[in-house]
Amino acid sequence: MLKTLIIGNGNVASHFIKAFTKAGTIEATQLDSRKIDTISDYDVIVIAISDDVIATVSEKLKDTTSLVVHTSGTVAMNVLQTKRKGVFYPLQTFTKDKSVDFSKIPFCIEATNATDLQILSTLAKALDVKAYEISTEQRKKLHIAAVFVNNFTNHMYTIGKDICDEHQVPFEILLPLIEETAKKVKELSPKEAQTGPAKRNDIETIQSHLENLNLHQQEIYSLLTKSIQEN
């Protein structure tokens, strides 16, 4: 059995406690970060709280000999003020009240030595998730890449919906296309999967599209078209 403590009571902590409890070989306890007092020994203590309070909360754990990890995509491992430190970062978007298939989430793990890294591997295996050894520096870049494929992609959906709404076209017509676009890059690299007027250099269609957009949309359309053509 892996003896674990999850500190935090937000969104990520809730998803964690649910998944940890479900796994057969993990014993999990949850604790509010304001209630840290004397802490007994654990195999792993997981701090699942907001980025900006990770350092402060870890300060309260500076006497423990347990391995302490945070779950953030952006915070460096070394902000942890504990003797043993690590990262156990799930690369997924968690929405409150929407269940997530935990087994599909890739975890980025980091530690200061091979023994602690092995403990995090064992924890990932117990949760039946895939773990990738990723440094603080790489995790930072991965987080930026995630902004493009998640936040900016979602904004493309917003603009698509704006165009539909303006012309009384139901946005749901686009949902199967959105799904297929996401699926395609499992089989092809995104560069190979690229289609459309920009890729074909179809000047006439590009021109006609621009004439049908507002100034704000035109600016985005032009920049991304140029970017596809130069890629």
Added chain:
Amino acid sequence: MLKTLIIGNGNVASHFIKAFTKAGTIEATQLDSRKIDTISDYDVIVIAISDDVIATVSEKLKDTTSLVVHTSGTVAMNVLQTKRKGVFYPLQTFTKDKSVDFSKIPFCIEATNATDLQILSTLAKALDVKAYEISTEQRKKLHIAAVFVNNFTNHMYTIGKDICDEHQVPFEILLPLIEETAKKVKELSPKEAQTGPAKRNDIETIQSHLENLNLHQQEIYSLLTKSIQEN
């Protein structure tokens, strides 16, 4: 039985003939567009060929009394030089050699009168697909919206992969996030689903991300961040 003729031998025509043949209540014949000579009567003749030759090929069908439709997202219905005309446009991205679940494809249908529209509804029903009555003008806007949610989204994936490659991070770590982002907008509007530093107006993270990107990526990051903030 619906008696149909599919003209063309490209990507879309192949997907069509496969799906038409599979449907129990459709009789389908395929014909190369260069071999149009005398044509017998059909319930629907589907011209599934490149946008730029639709008008020319339809010219050869100007004597038929059959309903003639094209399958293009951008070409106006009225370019058809036939007596009866319509549109039967599948809103999906077809990749050669990759099978598509036809039943999930939304079809945009258009015709000049209620009788012909009804025939296209019946054809959609026989194929077990959902049909939406969409005008030429709306179809044009929908096609532009599709460029955003498909072509530009795929380009976001390309940039994400570029960042990963540059720092020896496997792109596959991002695939579950890509899939979840696409799924989320089935339940929430994209505006509600928006997360990330731009949405939170997290200036510090935005600044740090910009410092880690090349000039070209910075330009896109800045414009899309601004667009999310103004939305």
